[in-house]
Amino acid sequence: MTNGVPALDDILERLHVVALPMRVRFRGITVRELALIDGPAGWGEFGAFVEYEPPEAAAWLSSALEAAYRPAPAALRDRVPINATVPAVSAERVPEVLARFPGARTAKVKVAEPGQSLADDVARVNAVRESVPVVRVDANGGWSVDDAVEAAAALTADGELEYLEQPCATVEELAALRARVDVPIAADESIRKAEDPLRVVRAHAADIAVLKVAPLGGVARMLDIAAQIDIPIVVSSALDSSVGIGRGLLAAAALPELRHACGLGTGGLFVDDVAEPRVPVDGCLAVEPAVPDPARLAALAAPEQRRQWWIDRVRACHALI
Numbered sequence: 291m292t293n294g295v296p297a298l299d300d301i302l303e304r305l306h307v308v309a310l311p312m313r314v315r316f317r318g319i320t321v322r323e324l325a326l327i328d329g330p331a332g333w334g335e336f337g338a339f340v341e342y343e344p345p346e347a348a349a350w351l352s353s354a355l356e357a358a359y360r361p362a363p364a365a366l367r368d369r370v371p372i373n374a375t376v377p378a379v380s381a382e383r384v385p386e387v388l389a390r391f392p393g394a395r396t397a398k399v400k401v402a403e404p405g406q407s408l409a410d411d412v413a414r415v416n417a418v419r420e421s422v423p424v425v426r427v428d429a430n431g432g433w434s435v436d437d438a439v440e441a442a443a444a445l446t447a448d449g450e451l452e453y454l455e456q457p458c459a460t461v462e463e464l465a466a467l468r469a470r471v472d473v474p475i476a477a478d479e480s481i482r483k484a485e486d487p488l489r490v491v492r493a494h495a496a497d498i499a500v501l502k503v504a505p506l507g508g509v510a511r512m513l514d515i516a517a518q519i520d521i522p523i524v525v526s527s528a529l530d531s532s533v534g535i536g537r538g539l540l541a542a543a544a545l546p547e548l549r550h551a552c553g554l555g556t557g558g559l560f561v562d563d564v565a566e567p568r569v570p571v572d573g574c575l576a577v578e579p580a581v582p583d584p585a586r587l588a589a590l591a592a593p594e595q596r597r598q599w600w601i602d603r604v605r606a607c608h609a610l611i
Contacts, residue, residue: 295355295357295608295611296329298604298605300356301327301358301604301608302601302604303500304327304328304329304358305325305326305327305411305534305600305601306325306326306327306582306587306591307323307324307325307326307591307592307596307597307600307601307603308323308324308325308326308531308564308587308590308591309322309323309563309570309591309592309593309594309596310323310324310531310560310561310562310563310590311389311460311560311561311562312320312429312467312559312560312561313468313558313559313560314377314383314387314432314502314559315377316377316378316400316529316559317339317529318592319433320428321574321594322337322529322531322535322560323337323340323596323600323607324336324337324428324530324531325337325354325451325489325600325603325604326354326533326564326582327354327355327357327358327435328582329355329357329358329359330358330359331356331357331358331359331360331361332358332362332366332425332579333358333359333361333493333536333579333580333581333582334348334353334354334355334356334357334358334409334532334533334611335352335353335357335504335507335530335531335533335537336351336353336354336504336604336607337350337355337504337528337529337530337531337534338350338351338504338505338603338607339528342375344603344607344610345610346483346608347531347581347603347606347607348607348611349504349505349506349507349606350461350504350505350507350528351503351505351607351611352507352508352511352607352611353505353506353507353508353509353589354504355428355508355510355535355611356507356508356509356510357500357508357509357533357537361432362509362540362579363410363509363510363513363540363544364544365540365543365577366544366545367543367545367548367577368576368577369546369573369574369575369576369577370396370525370542370543370552370554370574370575370577371395371396371548371551371552371573371583372396372551372552372553372554372555372570372573372574372575373391373394373396373398373551373552373553373555374387374390374391374394374396374397374398374418374422374428374555375387375391375397375398375400375448375555375558375559376388376397376398376399376400376414376418377447377559378400378401378406378410378414380410380413380414380513381413381416381587381598382412382417384414384417384418385417385421386423387413387558388421389551390558391408391555391558391560391570391573392569392570392571392573393570393571393572393573393574394422394555394570394573395422395423395424395427395551395572395573396422396423396424396425396452396550396551397418397422397424397426397430398426398455398553398593399414399415399425399427399428400413400427400428400430401414401427401429401432401445402429402430402432402433402441402457403432403439404432405604408440408441408444410446411427411444411445411546412447413591415427415445415451416448419448422611423450424452424551425449425450425452425478426451426452426453426454426455427445427451427454427455428456428478429441429455429456429457430456430478430479431458431459431479432457433457433458433533434458434463434603435458435463435466436460436472437519437602438454438457438463438467438471438580439467439470439471441454441457442454442457442471442473448475448585448594451473452474452477452496453473453474453475453476453497453548454467454473454474454476455476455477455478455500456476456477456478456479456480456500456570457475459479459517460480461480461484461489461490461492461493461495464477464480464490464495464545465492465493465495466468466494466495468481468494468496468497469494471524472554474496474497474498475495475496475497475498476496476497476498476499476500476524477491477496477498477499477548478498478500478502478526480495480496480583481500481501481506481515482500482505482506482528483499483505487506487515488515488518488519491518491519491520491521495523497521497522498521498522498523498550499521499522499523500523500524500525500526500553501523501524501525501526501541502524502525502527502528502538503528503537503541504528504530504537505528507548507555508537509537509540509541510542511546512525513541513542513545513589514591515543522547522549524550524551524552524553525541525542525548525553525554526538526550526552526553526554527553527554529556529559530556530557530581530609531557531560531563531564531565531566532557532563532564532566532568532580532582533564533565533567533579533580533582533591534578535554535556535557535568535575536550536578536579536580536603537579538554538575538580539552539554539575539576539578540577541603542554542577543577552572554575555570555575562588562590563577563586564580564583564586564587564590565580565581565582565583565586566580566583568580574607579590
């Protein structure tokens, strides 16, 4: 280990690359590739999305190495409430999706999907409202300020929204929108993809901060950022396997205060996972690490050329840590 960073050869000896098939298209993909590290302290997950270049993906590798090689922080709670995650499916498919989140009282609904209309979003959100009392929507920065004002009005015509997550792409747009709508604004990409993750808070551009462990470099780094934020925090996943979800649950459990359901129920989007799927009980998940099943690791192993692609990526990111 050099400067606290494990040796590359040791990491590669512990590496497993898997391809997880998904039930529905999410973030434009139907198979989720990621690398897992079987480390001396536990399992770590390196799942930076394939389009991310090494300077951005390096934080995700740091998060995986933290989980694999360093002791875990203490948890303050043993269960974490989660939201159901509803992709940009048709309104008719909403009950099928929600059935995978028993007891969830909050749902996050994807909106602003390319190729779909605001009417599609309204229909999907209203279908969710028939079963779940608290609804939040996530636009992934897909709207202009004017579009977001129109969407906020349409999406609240038949009921309240807990918040709009990343309705616009920039901090300036979020601040402008926040002055024009009554719906609370949550920032996600404006924190996890920013060189200065606290800028959105200093600019008073958000009411809620969505924090994700892997993009921020690990649980310790996320908790450090959380300690500097004076607005409520929602811990969310980055389409993680059960290993990454375990780290998200640990981070949420280590927060001094947790006012909102967390976005850590995305395991239901996979057809299969490397460990037995986590099943919510009364809308909550137990805080415990996931240990992959060797048989599942073998069955879900990525093709050799994709394994090599991830090995090369680990090399490139390791050089930047």
